[in-house]
Amino acid sequence: MTDGQDFVQEASERAELVEKLLAIGTALSSTHNLEELLSLILTKSREITYSDAGSVYLIHADGDLPRLLFKVAQNFSKPATSFREFAMPLTQNSLAGFVALTGNTLNLADAYHLPADVPYQLDQSFDQSIQYRTRSVLVLPMQNQQGETIGVLQLINRKVAPDVVITPENALAMTQTFSEWEERIVRSLASQAAISIERNHLQDSIENLFEGFVRASVQIIEARDPCTSGHSERVADLTVRLSEEVSDLRHGPLASVHFSDRHIQEIRYAALLHDFGKVGVPEAILSKAKKLFPLQLEVVRNRFALARRSLELECAQAKYRHLIEHPQSLLAHTQPTHTQAESTECLHCQAIATYDETLNTQLAQLETYWNLLQDANEPRILAEEPLRQLKEIAAFRYRDFDGTEHPLLTPEEMEQLIVRRGNLTLAERDAIQSHVTHTYQFLKRIPWTKELQNVPGIAYGHHEKLDGTGYPQGLKAAEIPVQSQIMAIADIYDALTAGDRPYKRGLPAIAAIKILRQEANQNKLNLDLVDLFEQREIFTILGHNLTP
Numbered sequence: 001m002t003d004g005q006d007f008v009q010e011a012s013e014r015a016e017l018v019e020k021l022l023a024i025g026t027a028l029s030s031t032h033n034l035e036e037l038l039s040l041i042l043t044k045s046r047e048i049t050y051s052d053a054g055s056v057y058l059i060h061a062d063g064d065l066p067r068l069l070f071k072v073a074q075n076f077s078k079p080a081t082s083f084r085e086f087a088m089p090l091t092q093n094s095l096a097g098f099v100a101l102t103g104n105t106l107n108l109a110d111a112y113h114l115p116a117d118v119p120y121q122l123d124q125s126f127d128q129s130i131q132y133r134t135r136s137v138l139v140l141p142m143q144n145q146q147g148e149t150i151g152v153l154q155l156i157n158r159k160v161a162p163d164v165v166i167t168p169e170n171a172l173a174m175t176q177t178f179s180e181w182e183e184r185i186v187r188s189l190a191s192q193a194a195i196s197i198e199r200n201h202l203q204d205s206i207e208n209l210f211e212g213f214v215r216a217s218v219q220i221i222e223a224r225d226p227c228t229s230g231h232s233e234r235v236a237d238l239t240v241r242l243s244e245e246v247s248d249l250r251h252g253p254l255a256s257v258h259f260s261d262r263h264i265q266e267i268r269y270a271a272l273l274h275d276f277g278k279v280g281v282p283e284a285i286l287s288k289a290k291k292l293f294p295l296q297l298e299v300v301r302n303r304f305a306l307a308r309r310s311l312e313l314e315c316a317q318a319k320y321r322h323l324i325e326h327p328q329s330l331l332a333h334t335q336p337t338h339t340q341a342e343s344t345e346c347l348h349c350q351a352i353a354t355y356d357e358t359l360n361t362q363l364a365q366l367e368t369y370w371n372l373l374q375d376a377n378e379p380r381i382l383a384e385e386p387l388r389q390l391k392e393i394a395a396f397r398y399r400d401f402d403g404t405e406h407p408l409l410t411p412e413e414m415e416q417l418i419v420r421r422g423n424l425t426l427a428e429r430d431a432i433q434s435h436v437t438h439t440y441q442f443l444k445r446i447p448w449t450k451e452l453q454n455v456p457g458i459a460y461g462h463h464e465k466l467d468g469t470g471y472p473q474g475l476k477a478a479e480i481p482v483q484s485q486i487m488a489i490a491d492i493y494d495a496l497t498a499g500d501r502p503y504k505r506g507l508p509a510i511a512a513i514k515i516l517r518q519e520a521n522q523n524k525l526n527l528d529l530v531d532l533f534e535q536r537e538i539f540t541i542l543g544h545n546l547t548p
Helices: 003-030 034-047 097-102 126-131 181-222 231-246 261-272 276-280 293-325 326-334 338-376 386-395 411-417 426-444 457-459 483-497 510-523 525-537 537-544
Strands: 049-062 067-075 086-089 107-110 137-143 148-160 398-401 405-407
Touching: 034 049, 034 067, 034 148, 034 181, 034 405, 049 097, 049 326, 067 097, 067 405, 097 137, 097 148, 137 181, 181 231, 181 261, 181 276, 231 261, 231 483, 231 525, 231 537, 261 483, 261 525, 276 426, 293 338, 293 398, 293 411, 326 338, 338 386, 386 411, 426 457, 457 483, 483 510, 483 525, 483 537, 510 525, 510 537
Parallel strands: none
Antiparallel strands: 049 067, 049 148, 067 086, 107 137, 137 148, 398 405
């Protein structure tokens, strides 16, 4: 072969190597999983250098005692050998430790025969355990842009040909020293790898930071409304599980719906934060257990007590006036003749008894009103007869000690007590429902990444109904994201089964499923999703089952 041909061949090989490096750089930039990234770094480094084996270490700064983590290992000649991650002290006694601490590169012709004056040695016990022979070794630091060593790349046994299987018997013949050219190439690759690893760490840090933010947000929600503690987590668990089941379908009306891991993460965040807008709802309304607020009920109770005292006072005053207007009754009791005494006592005792009977009747009526009011205060469906009696209470007037008349119930209290279903007035219900809009406005302010950009919209639609009767937008089926339709089922199921609500008892799973199915049959929930929710028993992740 002529010099010209040698030059052309060498140039071709260099060009091919450059193309490989560019491809490796692209692959490193597009890999987000750390384990995959480390495996890719090692694989490509071995391919370029014909290395039989290798490993990757990362430096883990754990307080004042940094350690070296053995993360990934590969061995072409011993593919069945299993490698497990472990931590080792960061000292100069090992090859990787020396490189990590000094930042120097080691290019060893034979790791079994090292100069006596070096601090590092190869641990041959591992070779012995797998019947292997390590000879040539290249150990390089992986340094970030600040020159800090974050890991170590170690390549073992540069082979004379890529397909050679190394054994203890042929290791000397079939391996060679790593060249300076390969050392420079791998050092460049190690630098790219360090940048990719650091980028991956930064991505993990950002995700951990945001995960912490989401958790803190959920804690804020639950602190505002302790009686629904755990609701956001349970809804997220149910929503994610149902989304995964939908994504696994290959037949049926939901077969076209597929969610990637990032989509699932997006759904999870939307579910965890779906009630965050409750921070904008007055706490009294948010935690309201009955129709009247506790302070209101106490005011009404005092008003009833005042009305009773007022009636008793009026009765006493009536008796006093009677005695003043009929002084002879007093004389009859002090100096009566037998006949006069009997006659007078009879007349005036009847008058006094009449006042007492009237008072007892009025007090009994007040007691009836109070019992009725307490019953009407419960958050259940109000029938016509109690409604009529409430209006009768509202018409009742009592006199204060200064003679001023007052109603037993104010118009505001009456409005709350005559709520036909539940415990919220229309204004209070609007305030509660506004949490969805508050959530959306809050979530829209977060600069979501492309993979999570639908979080606000998913959360915004979780109270919409397929027939357009939901809120706050009144969307219909085609306009509601399927993720929101999934979350709606999870949200309703948990609201029905939760046993921590002060205003209602939690329903068993079978009763909750029945209600979900009724909603689906009325075209409010997605029937296919409800069917899947029941068939795959999604609720079992909360420890529920269908047996009563």
